[in-house]
Amino acid sequence: MNALVGLPIALPLAAALIALLVPRPSTPRRVGVAAVLAFHLGFSVWLLEKVLRGGPLVLALGGWPVPWGIVLVADTLSAVMLCLSSLTALACVLYGFAESLKEHEHPLRVPLLLLLVAGIHLAFLTGDLFTLYVSFEVFLLASYGLMTLQMVATRTRRALPYVTINLIGSTLLLAACAFAYGLFGTLNFSEIAVRSTQMVGDVRLDLLALLFFLVFGLKAGLFPLYYWLPVSYPALPTPVAAFFAGMLTKVGVYVLIRIFGTVLPPDLGWLHGVIAWVAGLTMVIGVLGAVGQSRIRSILSFHIVSQVGYMVLAVGLFSPFSFAAAIFYVIHHIVVKAALFLAGGVVLRIHGTDRLDERGALWTAAPILSLAFLLQALSLAGIPPLSGFWGKFLIIREGLLQGQWALVLLSLVASVLTLVSMLKIWFGVFWSKQPHGVPLRLTPSSRRMTAAVCMLVAVSLGIGLGAERVFEIAEHAANETLDRAAYVETVRAVNLALEGGARR
Amino acid sequence: MTAQLDTALLVAILGGGAIYLCLSRRFLRALLGFLMLSNAGNLVVLAMAGDPTGLRAPTLHGGADPSTAVDPIPQSLILTAIVIGFSVGAYLTVLLYRIYVDTGAATTPRLERAGTSDGLDDGVIR
Numbered sequence: 001m002n003a004l005v006g007l008p009i010a011l012p013l014a015a016a017l018i019a020l021l022v023p024r025p026s027t028p029r030r031v032g033v034a035a036v037l038a039f040h041l042g043f044s045v046w047l048l049e050k051v052l053r054g055g056p057l058v059l060a061l062g063g064w065p066v067p068w069g070i071v072l073v074a075d076t077l078s079a080v081m082l083c084l085s086s087l088t089a090l091a092c093v094l095y096g097f098a099e100s101l102k103e104h105e106h107p108l109r110v111p112l113l114l115l116l117v118a119g120i121h122l123a124f125l126t127g128d129l130f131t132l133y134v135s136f137e138v139f140l141l142a143s144y145g146l147m148t149l150q151m152v153a154t155r156t157r158r159a160l161p162y163v164t165i166n167l168i169g170s171t172l173l174l175a176a177c178a179f180a181y182g183l184f185g186t187l188n189f190s191e192i193a194v195r196s197t198q199m200v201g202d203v204r205l206d207l208l209a210l211l212f213f214l215v216f217g218l219k220a221g222l223f224p225l226y227y228w229l230p231v232s233y234p235a236l237p238t239p240v241a242a243f244f245a246g247m248l249t250k251v252g253v254y255v256l257i258r259i260f261g262t263v264l265p266p267d268l269g270w271l272h273g274v275i276a277w278v279a280g281l282t283m284v285i286g287v288l289g290a291v292g293q294s295r296i297r298s299i300l301s302f303h304i305v306s307q308v309g310y311m312v313l314a315v316g317l318f319s320p321f322s323f324a325a326a327i328f329y330v331i332h333h334i335v336v337k338a339a340l341f342l343a344g345g346v347v348l349r350i351h352g353t354d355r356l357d358e359r360g361a362l363w364t365a366a367p368i369l370s371l372a373f374l375l376q377a378l379s380l381a382g383i384p385p386l387s388g389f390w391g392k393f394l395i396i397r398e399g400l401l402q403g404q405w406a407l408v409l410l411s412l413v414a415s416v417l418t419l420v421s422m423l424k425i426w427f428g429v430f431w432s433k434q435p436h437g438v439p440l441r442l443t444p445s446s447r448r449m450t451a452a453v454c455m456l457v458a459v460s461l462g463i464g465l466g467a468e469r470v471f472e473i474a475e476h477a478a479n480e481t482l483d484r485a486a487y488v489e490t491v492r493a494v495n496l497a498l499e500g501g502a503r504r
Numbered sequence: 505m506t507a508q509l510d511t512a513l514l515v516a517i518l519g520g521g522a523i524y525l526c527l528s529r530r531f532l533r534a535l536l537g538f539l540m541l542s543n544a545g546n547l548v549v550l551a552m553a554g555d556p557t558g559l560r561a562p563t564l565h566g567g568a569d570p571s572t573a574v575d576p577i578p579q580s581l582i583l584t585a586i587v588i589g590f591s592v593g594a595y596l597t598v599l600l601y602r603i604y605v606d607t608g609a610a611t612t613p614r615l616e617r618a619g620t621s622d623g624l625d626d627g628v629i630r
Contacts, residue, residue: 153606171545
């Protein structure tokens with residue numbers, strides 16, 4: 001039973017290798033990939049259900065006992081992230097199939113995307129610091145490949161900031177792993193949790209925590225190290241961009257939740273305040289960047305920066321409720337952001353550009369797409385009863401309860417500016433008159449693309465309307481993440497199971 | 505872990521040189537800087553095994569006493585890190601070369617001047 005925890009890594013990996021054996025994109029290959037991802041989504045939901053009822057599942061790889069071997073831990077937070085990742089991957093792959101004909105699809109895109117998914121899933125499941133580093137490298141290498149796969153000559157340089165900043169980040173992460181090993185003598189999350197508790201107040205622990213915040217803040221796109229994100233993301237092909245926008249920075253947020261919630265002790269003094277303020281600045285700077293842009297993709301990319309600020313602010317507020325709010329926000333954001341990028345891609349396909357000032361009047365030609373975009377845009381800005389409202393409401397409530405007036409004010413300002421720039425897209429592309437009188441081309445393929453967008457929009461509406469149930473899950477995940485003693489006990493229990501197995 | 509001032513100094517020199525090179529305008533120097541940086545990172549990992557003076561290689565041949573060997577874990581970690589660093593370095597080399605081929609620029613100021621359009625409308629499927 002516990003061996004199934006390895007499936008979210010093994011399945012995409014195997015699918016990627018098999019897809020590589022089929023040299024050219026064909027209908028059977030497309031059907032197979034979609035079926036694997038759909039099965040994976042079903043499996044993730046089943047796993048979440050199981051973990052919610054029966055507690056976390058632990059798998060000791062190779063049968064090595066805990067402090068020595070590598071463990072995979074599937075708790076509620078991991079299972080939630082797996083569900084989101086497989087949902088986003090499925091929607092993006094289906095969108096990609098609708099967008100380009102088999103003959104135009106690059107044969108390596110789907111295998112690389114599957115490798116990316118496998119790496120991300122390893123990051124969600126691992127209970128070990130060095131495996132976390134390896135998983136980051138696996139999915140970063142896949143993402144470098146995807147980034148430059150179909151880039152035209154005028155855009156290749158846009159990949160450079162992404163690659164270099166991640167190279168620096170990876171080196172720092174490696175150094176952080178080394179320092180953690182030097183400090184604790186172990187790389188296992190649960191053992192670090194035990195040993196770091198005895199080191200509270202040691203300045204080396206604080207510095208290590210600061211280094212972790214720097215590394216994963218960089219991967220999440222926090223101020224002041226966010227420049228790479230709005231440069232590189234708009235240059236990607238739409239389905240890839242949507243997956244990156246939904247998942248990649250959120251892996252950084254997930255690791256921040258995991259490291260600061262479970263691995264490091266809760267009393268780190270001033271550090272949580274630093275996290276909250278960096279996040280507050282990120283919210284405002286990101287949204288100010290978005291206001292100045294005139295392309296859908298660029299505006300949405302800056303919004304990722306701003307939204308990551310909200311999630312990390314909730315991590316910095318550091319209470320069980322704020323962690324639940326952060327997890328709820330992650331759930332909301334991944335779905336909405338991927339849907340918005342895909343919707344922007346349909347606009348790009350219909351208009352041939354996504355500049356706001358060149359075309360308009362999409363509302364009459366594509367009402368369903370327009371409605372889908374409007375719903376997601378309002379959700380991003382936080383209009384009730386859409387999912388974004390609940391995410392922001394929960395974070396602001398916790399901020400007010402803790403008396404962080406300045407941070408609450410910053411997040412409200414960011415929220416208003418988000419609404420302004422989303423309405424700018426709405427009026428520029430969907431509502432205004434068609435300036436040149438060029439007839440709009442709605443092809444069957446853009447209808448199928450819209451269907452993939454609607455799949456995500458439906459999930460997002462479900463999150464907004466069923467917010468109470470989603471928040472219950474988020475609260476459960478947050479309590480589990482912050483309960484370090486229970487985490488250590490769960491992971492150590494795997495040794496007993498191993499001994500029992502050996503005796504038999 | 506005993507103090508290893510020599511290793512720390514070496515990491516500082518490698519890391520400092522790497523940052524100096526990374527900030528250079530020329531692609532080639534920046535590339536060398538990134539390669540140096542990953543080596544500085546690897547050295548940090550190796551240093552965590554402690555002072556190896558008087559210790560054997562960590563092979564348990566013929567029932568040797570494990571307490572006389574160096575810590576094997578940083579060695580296994582550094583092996584992984586070297587492979588990863590090498591592959592990312594190879595990717596960065598190809599990317600910089602490709603940018604040179606595409607734009608004719610081998611320095612950042614020339615890259616700034618290489619194109620006026622942001623390139624986002626090029627290659628869009630219409």
